[in-house]
Amino acid sequence: MVQITTNMGKTHTSHPEHELELKNYRKPYTCDGCKGHGFGKRYRCEQCDYDLHEDCMFTTPTTSHKFFRNSTFKFYEQPPRKCNKQYCDDCKxxxxxxxxHVKGFVYHCPKTLKDLHPCCRNLKNELEIDGIKFRLRETVSKCSWCNQTKIKDSLSKIKGWSYVSECDTYNFHVYCAMEMVVEGWKDGTANDHDCLALENLDLRSIQSHLNRNRGRGNKYLRIVKIFLKTIISILIGDPTNTLASVLVDLLV
Ligand SMILES: [Zn+2]
Ligand SMILES: [Zn+2]
Ligand SMILES: [Zn+2]
Ligand SMILES: [Zn+2]
Ligand SMILES: [Zn+2]
Structure with a gap:
């Protein structure tokens, strides 16, 4: 049953029994709305261990994104399905x-069938880092990170977005930035209640990319790091950059 959410006070229709409080822990969480990763600020029910990204807490019934000018997105707590089978690849x-993969909260356009996670909706059409302009594109050329055009998730036919610099030097899948978070995020990352256990972050794949590209010089490395901080912060709903800075500053 598809339900459109409205926000009343500080409860959310996905968790109507208790109010959700704004908390800020230096600790990763899984958002109970979109099922994505989160860090830092979250809306939380302590009693039920229920967390929402800020973007999942304050959803709007409809939204748009400059990238998909012909789409009007509606908010759904569960992605809309064509059938009632429990496991159905067609409905993924x-x-x-x-x-x-969309597992929970989503903005979906019934006309163009496009989907956006609540956090991904915040990815800007254009970014400027150190005088270098990046534009959001549907992926058409090789990502400098994974060296592929197609994103690794073979089940999806989605091309996904890439940020490409005007000078064509930098070309990154949004997917690959997200993968870095997932990889760095091994279980047990947060042992203490309040503190991120840095030694548990797995940075090997990020570091090896930087090592492979060391020949491109310090400017390249600096831009890549700032770029990653910016994108990762958006993807995990952490506008203060806390985790992204930790992830990226550990790199040498
Ligand atoms: Zn979320
Ligand atoms: Zn609760
Ligand atoms: Zn189906
Ligand atoms: Zn997304
Ligand atoms: Zn890639």
Missing amino acids: RYCDACGK
Whole structure:
């Protein structure tokens, strides 16, 4: 049953029994709305261990994104389905931005069938880092991270978004930035209640990319790091950059 959410006070229709409080822990969480990763600020029910990204807490009934000018997105707590079978590949939906499987809260356009995670909706059409302009594109050329055009998730036919610099030097799948978070995020990352256990972050794949590209010089490495901080912060709903900075600053 598809339900459109409205926010009343600080409860959310996905968790009507208790109010959700704004908390800020230096600790990762899984958002109970979109099922994605989160860090830092979250709306939380302590009693039920229920967390929502800020973007999942304050959803709007409809929204748009500059990238899909012909789409009007509606909010759904569960991705809309064509049939009632419990497991059905035809009904699986993928986010057109990050390419990841949609498992919960989603903005979906019934006309163009595009899907966006609530956090992915915040990815800007254009970014400027150190004077270098990046534009959001549907992926058409090789990502400098994974060296592929197609994103790795073979089940989805989604091309996903890439940020490409005007000078063509930088070309990154949004999917690959998200994968870095997933990889770095091994279980047990947060042992203490309040503190991120840095030694448990797995940074090997990020570090090896930087090592492979060391020949491109310090400017390249600096831009890549700032770019990753910016994108990762958006994808995990952490506008203060806390985790992204931790992830990226550990790199040498
Ligand atoms: Zn969420
Ligand atoms: Zn509760
Ligand atoms: Zn189906
Ligand atoms: Zn997404
Ligand atoms: Zn890639």
